[in-house]
Amino acid sequence: MMRIDHLQTFLRVVExxxxxxxxxxxxxxxxxxxxxxxxxxxxxxTPLFDRGPNGVVPNMCGKIVYRHxxxxxxxxxxxxxxxxxxLNSNLVFKIAAxxxxxxxxxxxxxFHIRNRFPDFVLDIEMMSSQQVEQHIKNGFADMGFIIGxxxxxxxxxxxxxxxxxxxVKGEQNLTPKNxxxxxxxxxxxxxxxxxxxxxxxxxxxxxxxxxxxxxxxxLYELNSxxxxxxxxxxxxxxxxxxxxxxxxxxxxxxxxIVHLEGFELESEYYLIRKEKQxxxxxxxxxxxxxxxxxxxxxxx
Amino acid sequence: xxxxxxxxxxxPIPIMKLKNYMGELNxxxxxxxISDCSCTLQAVESYCLPIGFNIKVAEPITxxxxxxxxx
Numbered sequence: 001m002m003r004i005d006h007l008q009t010f011l012r013v014v015e016x017x018x019x020x021x022x023x024x025x026x027x028x029x030x031x032x033x034x035x036x037x038x039x040x041x042x043x044x045x046t047p048l049f050d051r052g053p054n055g056v057v058p059n060m061c062g063k064i065v066y067r068h069x070x071x072x073x074x075x076x077x078x079x080x081x082x083x084x085x086x087l088n089s090n091l092v093f094k095i096a097a098x099x100x101x102x103x104x105x106x107x108x109x110x111f112h113i114r115n116r117f118p119d120f121v122l123d124i125e126m127m128s129s130q131q132v133e134q135h136i137k138n139g140f141a142d143m144g145f146i147i148g149x150x151x152x153x154x155x156x157x158x159x160x161x162x163x164x165x166x167x168v169k170g171e172q173n174l175t176p177k178n179x180x181x182x183x184x185x186x187x188x189x190x191x192x193x194x195x196x197x198x199x200x201x202x203x204x205x206x207x208x209x210x211x212x213x214x215x216x217x218x219l220y221e222l223n224s225x226x227x228x229x230x231x232x233x234x235x236x237x238x239x240x241x242x243x244x245x246x247x248x249x250x251x252x253x254x255x256x257i258v259h260l261e262g263f264e265l266e267s268e269y270y271l272i273r274k275e276k277q278x279x280x281x282x283x284x285x286x287x288x289x290x291x292x293x294x295x296x297x298x299x300x
Numbered sequence: 301x302x303x304x305x306x307x308x309x310x311x312p313i314p315i316m317k318l319k320n321y322m323g324e325l326n327x328x329x330x331x332x333x334i335s336d337c338s339c340t341l342q343a344v345e346s347y348c349l350p351i352g353f354n355i356k357v358a359e360p361i362t363x364x365x366x367x368x369x370x371x
Binding site for chain 1: 307308310311312334336337338339360361362363364
């Protein structure tokens, strides 16, 4: 019967060019290794090496075997690695969250989870709300945090907190503290790009209060709240930002709130996961239930 | 008054920073810890009150706390 370790040994002999050297490295006798190679050759019904005074060199069949043995052993190693990862994934809890939630709301919650479940590794990925939903649906993450309700109907959802959206300006910006919706159209604005659900929800809300996004003087669109904040601090224009992301800058007087008449947008943030958790271990269910219990009181 | 800026710091960083000023607090100095994290106030209370320090709290803007700690 062929054994995978015989193939692995064969590879080593080819690479070292010496049976005695490999035998020494494996702490077995040279004759035992020679016998193993001979049995391998008998099994394949062909010699595999040209033997000379300076060691062994694979012959034509030996080179064929070497090529295939590399693939077989590579696949075997991949399999062992996959098994190892699968066994250890029991101790990994995967969370997918939008950048705003991850950066501004979840840090303390994560600290509490780590304290309560020290053996678990929290694997956290940042992505858009749409991607978070996909990750949960495809089983790539155990739990997700998104803005707005999930679009997929078959996901468990729980509203965990809400946060007010504000129009802000840099402290040196001369925009008045109070403006009307009509006046807003005269001021340069920076917005998040359309692919962010935060932007989509903002556009929907502006439409409700009678402001068409297309009539706004949008200088440019950016891909993160952080870059939006920086551009606003530098006085390039006004922007909309969730309150949780601007507390520090408001306190340090780098940003100031501009009161836009009739604008009262409260963003809602949801925890999502698969409705049924049949494929989850008891430990995963326990951590999941713990997070659902504490997240509302531990968000920053 | 020693100003300890913990804005943007999540648990347990504010408490770790505060521990660096125990010497000054023991000599009678006041520390003003500023945090925008809702857990920090509770963490400071849990840490400071049992060891005999006093705290005074103000919330100058929503979600930002100025916590004065003194002996």
